[in-house]
Amino acid sequence: MLVIIKEDYDDMSKEAAKRVASLIRKKPDAVIGFATGGTPVGLYKELIRMHREEGLDFSKITTFNLDEYVGLPPEHPQSYHYFMWENLFKHVNVDPRNVHIPHGMAEDIDAFCEWYEAKIKEKGGIDLQILGIGANGHIAFNEPGSSLGSRTRIKTLTEKTRRDNARFFDNDIEKVPKYAITMGIGTIMEARELLLLASGENKADAIKATVEGPITAMVPATIMQMHRKAVLIIDKAAASKLSQIFTG
Numbered sequence: 001m002l003v004i005i006k007e008d009y010d011d012m013s014k015e016a017a018k019r020v021a022s023l024i025r026k027k028p029d030a031v032i033g034f035a036t037g038g039t040p041v042g043l044y045k046e047l048i049r050m051h052r053e054e055g056l057d058f059s060k061i062t063t064f065n066l067d068e069y070v071g072l073p074p075e076h077p078q079s080y081h082y083f084m085w086e087n088l089f090k091h092v093n094v095d096p097r098n099v100h101i102p103h104g105m106a107e108d109i110d111a112f113c114e115w116y117e118a119k120i121k122e123k124g125g126i127d128l129q130i131l132g133i134g135a136n137g138h139i140a141f142n143e144p145g146s147s148l149g150s151r152t153r154i155k156t157l158t159e160k161t162r163r164d165n166a167r168f169f170d171n172d173i174e175k176v177p178k179y180a181i182t183m184g185i186g187t188i189m190e191a192r193e194l195l196l197l198a199s200g201e202n203k204a205d206a207i208k209a210t211v212e213g214p215i216t217a218m219v220p221a222t223i224m225q226m227h228r229k230a231v232l233i234i235d236k237a238a239a240s241k242l243s244q245i246f247t248g
């Protein structure tokens with residue numbers, strides 16, 4: 001695992017954007033996995049700036065999002081569909097036909113999940129998967145205890161995650177959906193590169209466990225230790241509990 005520690009949120013976001021942009025320039029038809037949550041918003045702002053000012057071209061990329069709340073239609077302001085279009089896709093020249101986000105209103109969720117897995121394979125697999133991390137160490141919506149070999153499926157959200165995400169739902173936990181469709185940990189691990197971002201002190205315990213702890217399904221992000229190309233870009237606050245920091 002390569003851990004890159006940046007001064008603050010802005011520097012973290014810019015470093016991540018540099019890496020995503022460099023992939024798109026090298027491979028214009030790259031398959032990129034996108035993430036939601038507060039953390040990647042700065043990365044997306046920087047990508048939008050690069051598109052506007054430097055001509056970064058998204059027209060040939062294919063995208064797959066990690067997850068979506070069950071029961072929220074795409075036009076719901078808290079759906080991850082809405083989030084992605086508002087925070088990135090509508091500001092760049094991505095081809096809507098190449099955008100894939102799990103469908104929270106799918107009638108047959110199991111069939112949808114199988115279709116999603118097949119689609120990722122059909123597109124040649126994910127070149128770069130962007131990830132955030134939950135304070136309990138979850139990635140996408142793979143909560144503690146998720147099988148480390150899991151595939152795209154429906155998951156029940158923990159109360160901790162629903163409480164953490166209530167800030168997007170008028171601070172009312174009752175409004176936060178109880179289920180989500182999420183790529184599995186096995187699905188995520190098949191991406192050729194993982195890029196996890198974390199900022200702030202409330203992520204410091206999860207980052208310490210991810211980098212220095214034993215691999216355990218109770219902290220799903222720890223599986224990244226087994227990935228051949230996993231890059232963590234974190235700010236100083238998120239890195240504050242790491243005991244081994246090498247600079248050079």
Ligand code: GLP
Nearest residue numbers: 036037038039132133134140141
């Ligand atoms: C949600 C998302 C995760 C995200 C996590 C952390 O649970 N499903 O993909 O990593 O929130 O979000 P934030 O970046 O807002 O802390």
